[in-house]
Structure formats: structure tokens, C-alpha cells
């Protein structure tokens with residue numbers, strides 16, 4: 001099954017979804033050394049987003065979050081791909097400069113649940129549900 005979305009950052013990647021209905025601040029909210037969510041108020045606190053496909057409403061907080069994403073990519077702790085309900089400049093910039101495929105505005109979200117395997121195409125905006 002395929003879902004349409006808007007391409008934001010190019011590239012193709014597949015991985016297991018990790019989903020939250022809360023936005024994330026990468027500066028102070030994520031540990032770039034291991035990809036763990038460390039924001040004590042976030043529902044994903046303690047979860048690791050390394051090598052996952054992260055589906056969140058969007059980013060929040062400091063613009064330095066873009067550089068945290070870049071640092072995560074260099075550390076091999078970044079998500080494989082990112083889906084946002086609505087892209088904003090912090091995560092979009094981080095994804096683009098880190099070569100992390102990113103899309104937003106998926107045409108359907110009910111299939112996008114934790115642990116489902118998906119492939120993200122940041123060129124066409126296609127989200128392919130693999131499991």
C-alpha cells in the first residue's frame with residue numbers, strides 16, 4: 001500500500017516507524033550521542049530514534065535543533081527518515097543538510113503506526129507500507 005505525501009528532503013530509506021503525536025525539540029530533547037529522546041515531558045522519553053523512521057507533527061524549540069540532527073547523522077544515531085504532519089524550518093533544514101529523506105503532509109495517517117515497516121521516497125513523496 002502507498003500513501004502520498006510532499007517531498008521535503010531527497011533520498012530513499014526504509015525502516016521501522018516510531019510515532020508520536022507530540023512535536024520534538026532536538027536541542028535538549030534528543031541525545032545526539034545515542035539517539036535517545038531525553039525530554040522528560042515527551043511521550044517518547046527513553047526511546048531510541050536511531051535508524052527508525054520518525055513520524056511526528058513537526059519540530060519545535062531552538063533552531064540549533066537543525067545542527068543536532070546533523071550531528072546525529074555524523075554520529076550514526078540519526079533516524080533513517082522523517083515524516084512530519086507539517087514541515088517547519090528546523091527539522092526540514094536538519095534533514096536536508098544531513099541527507100535524511102523527509103516528507104510531510106501524508107494523505108493518510110491511520111496506517112502510520114509504531115513498528116510498521118515503511119519506505120520513504122523523498123523524491124516522489126511516496127510512503128510505501130511494507131508490513
Ligand SMILES: C/C(=C\C(=O)O)CCOP(=O)(O)O
Nearest residue numbers: 027060061062063064065090
Ligand atoms: C545561534 C544561536 C545559539 C548558538 O550559537 O548557540 C541562537 C539560536 O537561537 P534560537 O532562538 O534558540 O533558535
